[in-house]
Amino acid sequence: MPELPEVETVRLGLAKHVIGKKILKVEVLHPRATATKSLAPLSSLVGAKIKGVSRRGKFLWFDLDRPEVLVAHLGMSGQFLISNSVSKKEQAPVRHLRVRIDLGRTELRFIDQRTFGWLAVENTTEGVPTAASHIALDPFDPNFDLEIAIARFSGKRTEIKRALLDQEVISGVGNIYADETLWRSKIHPETRCEKMKPAKIREVILNATKVMKEALAQGGTSFDELYINVNGESGYFERSLAVYGREGESCPKCHSAIRRIRFANRSSHFCPKCQPRPRA
DNA sequence: GGAAATGTTTACCG
DNA sequence: CCGGTAAACATTTC
Numbered sequence: 001m002p003e004l005p006e007v008e009t010v011r012l013g014l015a016k017h018v019i020g021k022k023i024l025k026v027e028v029l030h031p032r033a034t035a036t037k038s039l040a041p042l043s044s045l046v047g048a049k050i051k052g053v054s055r056r057g058k059f060l061w062f063d064l065d066r067p068e069v070l071v072a073h074l075g076m077s078g079q080f081l082i083s084n085s086v087s088k089k090e091q092a093p094v095r096h097l098r099v100r101i102d103l104g105r106t107e108l109r110f111i112d113q114r115t116f117g118w119l120a121v122e123n124t125t126e127g128v129p130t131a132a133s134h135i136a137l138d139p140f141d142p143n144f145d146l147e148i149a150i151a152r153f154s155g156k157r158t159e160i161k162r163a164l165l166d167q168e169v170i171s172g173v174g175n176i177y178a179d180e181t182l183w184r185s186k187i188h189p190e191t192r193c194e195k196m197k198p199a200k201i202r203e204v205i206l207n208a209t210k211v212m213k214e215a216l217a218q219g220g221t222s223f224d225e226l227y228i229n230v231n232g233e234s235g236y237f238e239r240s241l242a243v244y245g246r247e248g249e250s251c252p253k254c255h256s257a258i259r260r261i262r263f264a265n266r267s268s269h270f271c272p273k274c275q276p277r278p279r280a
Numbered sequence: 281g282g283a284a285a286t287g288t289t290t291a292c293c294g
Numbered sequence: 295c296c297g298g299t300a301a302a303c304a305t306t307t308c
Contacts, residue, residue, distance in 0.1 A: 002287065002288090003287065003288095006287080032302080032303085058288075058289095073288080073289080074287095074288085075287090075288055075289075075302095075303095076286070076287055076288055076289095076303085077286090077287080077288095077303090077304080077305095096304085112303095113303080113304055113305070114286090114288095114302085114303045114304055114305085115302075115303055115304080116288060116289075116302065116303070117288085156295095156296095157295075157296070158295090158296065158297080159297095162296090162297085165288095167288095167289085174287060174288070175286095175287060175288090176287060221287080223286085223287075224286095224306090226286085226287075226305095227287070244287095264297080264298085265298075265299070265300085266286090266287095266288095267285085267286090
């Protein structure tokens with residue numbers, strides 16, 4: 001579920017609530033919540049103080065007053081929720097609660113229905129944890145370089161949608177924003193990158209950036225309770241979606257029926273009129 | 281009741 | 295390198 005705008009919404013919420021707090025206790029309630037690559041059990045972080053919350057693409061991490069970081073990936077259904085610590089007795093059971101991190105008056109909870117998300121203790125290289133070291137810069141990164149990104153797309157001999165989803169080409173874009181980006185760009189998802197002019201690729205990247213910025217401003221996209229911010233609130237970008245999840249409904253631009261195709265093992269939504277299939 | 285679908289990532293195979 | 299497929303899993307929808 002969570003793509004860059006959702007992860008960034010979570011990061012902002014976490015930063016507001018956990019920076020400066022010390023980890024007093026860590027309770028792992030599901031074995032898959034700790035990534036196998038974790039250098040140590042999450043409980044080894046007891047005593048560490050949280051100095052900051054960082055993000056690259058869809059990867060999140062907590063910077064600590066020690067070299068290691070606590071890395072998190074939300075997968076399809078991961079959430080962080082901030083709650084006030086209450087005595088064990090008063091706690092209502094929380095569905096899919098995987099990890100509890102005691103920060104004193106605050107408890108940080110990692111909740112994950114499908115358990116594709118994970119946490120890990122990792123080292124960093126130039127401030128970036130191992131898990132995210134192969135991930136390209138996302139368009140919100142101050143060091144993001146548009147020309148380098150264009151070159152990377154141009155070098156891919158594959159379809160534009162696959163490249164958009166490839167986190168080593170550009171990071172942060174997932175299935176929702178890829179479809180929305182291509183609709184805005186009037187490009188069919190199966191258009192080959194090598195057939196696209198650099199100017200068109202530039203337009204695609206800029207549209208991806210724009211659609212994710214707009215989504216961030218609305219707190220991200222929530223279809224259900226599977227994506228909510230650290231306070232348990234939903235995002236409102238769903239109402240702004242032009243094609244994603246709208247198969248059979250009308251294109252906001254031309255009113256043709258939106259189509260859905262299976263593609264790269266997931267659904268792609270597009271307008272057959274605004275985004276005609278490129279001729280081979 | 282069962283199949284198909286769901287926002288991610290990684291691995292494997294041809 | 296590319297692309298298809300599968301896998302990890304729980305839940306909802308058709």
